[in-house]
Amino acid sequence: MKRIRLGAIALGSVAALGLGLAAPSIAAPEAGTTVPTFQEFKASTLYDVDKQYIVNGDEPVSTTGDLRAYYDRMVHGSEEAMENGLVVNTVGGVQDKWSLSQVGNLTYCVSTKFGSRYTDVVNAMAAGAALWEGASNRINYVHVSSQDGSCTTRNNNVLFSVEPVQTTQYIARAFFPSTSKRSRNVLVDDSIWTAGSWTPANIMGHELGHTLGFRHEHTRPEAGTCFEDNNWVPLTPYDSASIMHYPQCNGTSNNLSMTSTDRQGAAAAYPPA
Template identity: 40%
Template sequence: MRRTYCLFAVALTACGPGSAADLSSTEVEGWESFRASVHQEAWEGGKFIVDGDIALADEDALFQYYLDYLDQERAVEGFGVSKKSLLVDRVGGADNIQTWGRRYQMTYCVSTSFGTRYDQVVTTMAAAARSWADQVGVDLLHDASQDTNCTASNNNVYFDVNPVTDTYFARAFFPNDGRSARNVLITSSAFTTTSGGRDFEGILRHELGHTLGFRHEHIRLANPCTTEANTNNRALTVYDEQSVMHYPQCRTPAGGGYRQTELDYDGARSLYGTAPALILTSAIL
């Protein structure tokens, strides 16, 4: 459900139908509380971060996120309802995926400002990229010639990989984002965490899944696991609790780590096809 965002003043009188004025007083208070609790990146133009690593461009997008969450809450009761699948993002009724012209040319740079961790980031990004490209018809290519100028304004690469100081492990982007928003941002905690079976490579595998258009698997579980609404997506496979796109803390106790499953690859291949190397190998056999 789409509504127009307007700022909350003393009275909600000028918002028009289908807007914030449709909210109950409790929901208005809920929005104000939610808005106050959401983390915003500290730098100029910093995004609002929801559900751990989903970046929303501005307060309008954050308000729509809240409205989508309310719509789901009104329709769904309980926990663990409607478990389905690897999910692809949808924009304007179409799958939000990389175009044919881009999917084999997803070039990136790794900022030298990682300092002593630069080599580790280069190596681990390459491994995470191969984890998708070895199975699925995409390619993510490191252009080391751009590493000394690895910024969000560098149009010689499709996206940049940069260090930041923030509360998340890392965050990425979706295929429809413009160049300035196409970043994989990594904090120092990503290098050392073991929370829920995570490791640095697993975190990057998850984030690169977002760059291919994949949503969080755990949004099918509803509260209390996530505030991310189960909207604007399409199911690709049956529900997979072990998916790399599923937060470990949202799994049953003693769940797995942070790696792609065969269902992840099946869902990804349904959009991007099989990795060319696998097709050639199959043909030879």
């Protein structure tokens, strides 16, 4: 974890093997130091090719106003941290997840612009989706292949798109259920095929965890590093081996595989029928 200190706030960028590289997160203030201005924080934040800010490694923030709200929460928000959970994102204190009817029909397309890797991405998405579908029969991802030729966020025939990106800043990144349609996509870089023990299926499983509303497990205090914010609620006990836990943030999994605790959390968020 590379950390750059700007006064009271640590702007951290996840290490090179991370799902995200240069997305700052803000750590707790230190006594006797100066908080960086919002402009300093904004300048250090990755502005994605998809015209979104990326925080916490692989989580998009759509507008400058949203980035300011994120900054304000980090500087002025609660210093209390929850102590339990595979954690689900919250917006305004409300759990950020799909309705039970919508989570059973999570439609997506896979862009044909992946070229020779198109089938590989289709298979990785299916395998990543199966991890969560196996945890709760409420969850169902549906690949609408007829839309793959026009697979962008502007395609209203699917809930989200899976598109290629060329970047050195992350392997893949996703979105939360509360994300607006114009920003609802999963972007995948070619480095997904050369990520060592992190299989494409598990990487896509991690990103699809975000699409279900799940946060990085390492934002919890037990991780001891890589704190992001307190906008989450617990679903299970802390799991250092979680698929949602970066290994380089004191995680104990070397392959980003799904755990039984992950499955319990998914079933808690989306109770099986």
